[in-house]
């Protein structure tokens with residue numbers, strides 16, 4: 001709808017802000033919750049999203065170690081996304097890439113905590129009075145919440161990716177993804193239901209949007225993988241003829257133009273494999 005706002009490049013990776021992001025500061029201004037002045041709240045929001053950029057950078061730089069490039073890092077109102085050019089199918093690599101993001105937030109929280117401890121020891125009276133202390137404490141809490149949230153094993157959150165990678169050591173990649181996606185959907189539903197029942201004050205529209213996002217993003221990634229797996233089988237003559245129907249995929253993942261597929265079909269009359277170009 002609107003172009004993303006380009007902020008610049010970090011380690012040669014473009015960082016940009018999706019237009020929907022601005023709904024979040026708008027929401028903060030309109031709701032005016034909390035005791036802190038609005039300027040401090042917006043500054044804290046900016047600092048948290050700075051930490052989210054570093055989190056995504058953690059994924060991107062870990063992926064770079066394995067030769068996977070990152071197209072961009074985009075900020076949305078519900079968080080950031082590092083668009084990797086591909087996802088590693090080696091469980092050990094995926095485990096490292098998924099863990100690198102939350103690890104950055106753990107490092108930030110530890111760094112800020114150590115910095116605050118040193119500062120309060122060096123200049124106790126001045127530091128306790130400073131307005132910065134509360135701000136830094138909130139930033140530490142925000143980073144710890146980011147770690148806790150991302151480690152929920154609901155695919156495609158980082159915890160869910162780590163869970164898929166662990167399953168990937170024992171079973172095929174597609175099967176591991178299927179298990180992680182369905183387990184993640186069930187877990188998301190249970191967690192959301194528990195929050196609504198027991199902590200209704202936290203059941204904001206924001207939380208429901210995140211739960212819905214987790215569900216659909218998981219379904220979409222699974223559908224993509226299953227589609228690619230079928231393409232792969234079709235390219236393998238020993239897998240035999242494979243029938244495709246686009247209806248196998250949910251409408252939101254159907255590609256606008258489908259590529260031609262070369263399949264090999266066994267012809268019992270001639271006793272040979274016959275190449276066939278098929279356009280789905």
Ligand SMILES: [Zn+2]
Pocket residue numbers: 055056059101102150158
């Ligand atoms: Zn992450």
